Amino acid sequence: MQFCDKCGAMMAPFKDADAVKLKCRSCGYVIDAAGSLKVSQKVERTPRDKIVVIDDDTVPMPKTSASCPKCGHNEAYYWTVQTRRGDEGATEFYRCTKCKTTWRNYGG
Ligand SMILES: [Zn+2]
Numbered sequence: 001m002q003f004c005d006k007c008g009a010m011m012a013p014f015k016d017a018d019a020v021k022l023k024c025r026s027c028g029y030v031i032d033a034a035g036s037l038k039v040s041q042k043v044e045r046t047p048r049d050k051i052v053v054i055d056d057d058t059v060p061m062p063k064t065s066a067s068c069p070k071c072g073h074n075e076a077y078y079w080t081v082q083t084r085r086g087d088e089g090a091t092e093f094y095r096c097t098k099c100k101t102t103w104r105n106y107g108g
């Protein structure tokens with residue numbers, strides 16, 4: 001509901017060409033309906049869940065002693081990935097510091 005700025009009476013919408021306007025029933029004051037009705041709409045974008053893939057040697061990762069299944073090297077980087085299922089613990093991954101072979105720790 002829009003009221004007249006001049007006299008405070010109720011205003012009625014009417015079409016003027018392509019625009020919808022409001023006209024005061026009392027004094028005839030006309031305003032542009034589109035300009036008077038400010039519709040603010042806030043669109044929030046939720047970022048999608050990202051699956052982080054660690055495939056960058058520049059990221060410093062802790063090392064641990066683990067036996068590489070490929071070359072037998074006994075030192076590997078390791079990191080953990082939390083699975084979506086709550087009843088499962090974090091999965092451990094290893095990457096051989098020598099041949100870059102990546103494997104998962106099934107031993108848990
Ligand atoms: Zn008026």
Ligand SMILES: [Zn+2]
Pocket residue numbers: 068069070071072073096097098099100101
């Ligand atoms: Zn290796």
